[in-house]
Amino acid sequence: MKCKKQVKKMRSGFTLIEMTIVLFIISLLILIIIPNLSNQRKHAQSVHSSAMTEVVQAQIDAYFSQHPMAKTVSFPELAKGGYLTAKLD
Numbered sequence: 001m002k003c004k005k006q007v008k009k010m011r012s013g014f015t016l017i018e019m020t021i022v023l024f025i026i027s028l029l030i031l032i033i034i035p036n037l038s039n040q041r042k043h044a045q046s047v048h049s050s051a052m053t054e055v056v057q058a059q060i061d062a063y064f065s066q067h068p069m070a071k072t073v074s075f076p077e078l079a080k081g082g083y084l085t086a087k088l089d
Contacts, residue, residue, distance in 0.1 A: 059083040 063073050063083050078084040 056084070 059078055060073060060083075063078060063081060064070060067073075075084065
């Protein structure tokens with residue numbers, strides 16, 4: 001009887017090997033996840049840039065449709081006319 005109680009007391013915690021394995025698995029998961037998050041951020045920035053380019057092009061087209069005699073237009077002119085209201089990054 002006494003031996004069983006001693007065995008239970010010794011097995012109440014995690015061993016060093018178990019903790020090392022858990023830390024190793026967590027490290028592997030982090031090594032897999034971090035590059036994917038970085039790639040997702042780059043992709044999102046690329047999509048945002050493409051969308052902003054399309055918006056600006058649409059506003060330029062709108063400006064030229066309302067001012068058919070204009071040959072060129074600048075960003076300050078688009079902003080002054082209300083075609084662009086946000087600061088472009």
